[in-house]
Amino acid sequence: MSDNEHLIQSEDPTHPANHICELCAKFYNLGWVTGTGGGTSIKNGDKIYIAPSGVQKELMKPTDMFVMDFNTKEYLRKPQTHKPSACTPLFLAAFNKGAGCCIHTHSQWAVLVTLLVERDFGKDACFEIEQLEQIKGIGKGRGKTGNLGYYDRLKIPIIENTPHEEDLTSSLEEAIEKYPDTYAVLVRRHGIYVWGDNVHKAKTQCESLDYIFQLAVEMKKLGLPWTNMK
Numbered sequence: 001m002s003d004n005e006h007l008i009q010s011e012d013p014t015h016p017a018n019h020i021c022e023l024c025a026k027f028y029n030l031g032w033v034t035g036t037g038g039g040t041s042i043k044n045g046d047k048i049y050i051a052p053s054g055v056q057k058e059l060m061k062p063t064d065m066f067v068m069d070f071n072t073k074e075y076l077r078k079p080q081t082h083k084p085s086a087c088t089p090l091f092l093a094a095f096n097k098g099a100g101c102c103i104h105t106h107s108q109w110a111v112l113v114t115l116l117v118e119r120d121f122g123k124d125a126c127f128e129i130e131q132l133e134q135i136k137g138i139g140k141g142r143g144k145t146g147n148l149g150y151y152d153r154l155k156i157p158i159i160e161n162t163p164h165e166e167d168l169t170s171s172l173e174e175a176i177e178k179y180p181d182t183y184a185v186l187v188r189r190h191g192i193y194v195w196g197d198n199v200h201k202a203k204t205q206c207e208s209l210d211y212i213f214q215l216a217v218e219m220k221k222l223g224l225p226w227t228n229m230k
């Protein structure tokens with residue numbers, strides 16, 4: 001393997017190596033990638049751009065990026081100082097379903113929602129909410145055109161956390177099989193994986209979901225229902 005430096009060198013801010021660094025710096029300010037947790041990966045054609053593991057995600061540089069060939073799963077560029085993100089197999093699960101970008105956050109709103117669902121509806125329940133304008137920020141599902149409507153019920157599956165991030169992969173894949181229209185999977189006491197056909201869709205869906213989760217937590221505090229409103 002040569003250094004393949006050209007794969008991460010570009011003046012274009014939307015080049016994946018630059019874009020991941022810019023996005024993670026923004027996500028840090030939202031509390032999504034605090035204390036090295038969380039991250040973002042982008043698929044560009046047959047190349048996957050992956051951040052290093054265990055680094056401050058808001059301080060990354062394009063030269064920190066790993067580049068993987070999506071077809072062979074071989075690394076085309078592998079910085080020697082770090083390992084690739086432990087989230088890599090989960091990002092690949094989203095890319096296998098056609099995603100162009102996958103975002104993993106440790107948002108406290110997402111974590112709180114997983115706890116509220118478990119307390120009020122049980123471990124097997126998914127997060128469900130309806131009649132919020134921001135639901136219109138979420139796509140109808142893979143292979144479907146357009147976004148959910150105001151009267152559609154948003155459902156996000158929840159999987160149980162594991163001691164090691166990579167061990168979440170099979171349950172995330174099962175959740176996607178069970179909820180083929182979902183663009184996100186919550187991880188109990190941990191956070192969320194959100195993806196989209198491209199960076200724009202992954203980012204805006206992640207923003208919409210985080211907004212909805214924050215609202216859901218506040219609604220719960222006020223005794224307001226998430227579903228079955230009159």
Ligand SMILES: CSCCC(=O)C(=O)COP(=O)(O)O
Nearest residue numbers: 036037038039053054085086
């Ligand atoms: C405090 S971070 C624990 C690991 C984790 O949940 C995560 O999302 C970060 O994984 P990475 O390997 O990308 O640093």
Ligand SMILES: [Zn+2]
Nearest residue numbers: 037038165191
């Ligand atoms: Zn994580």
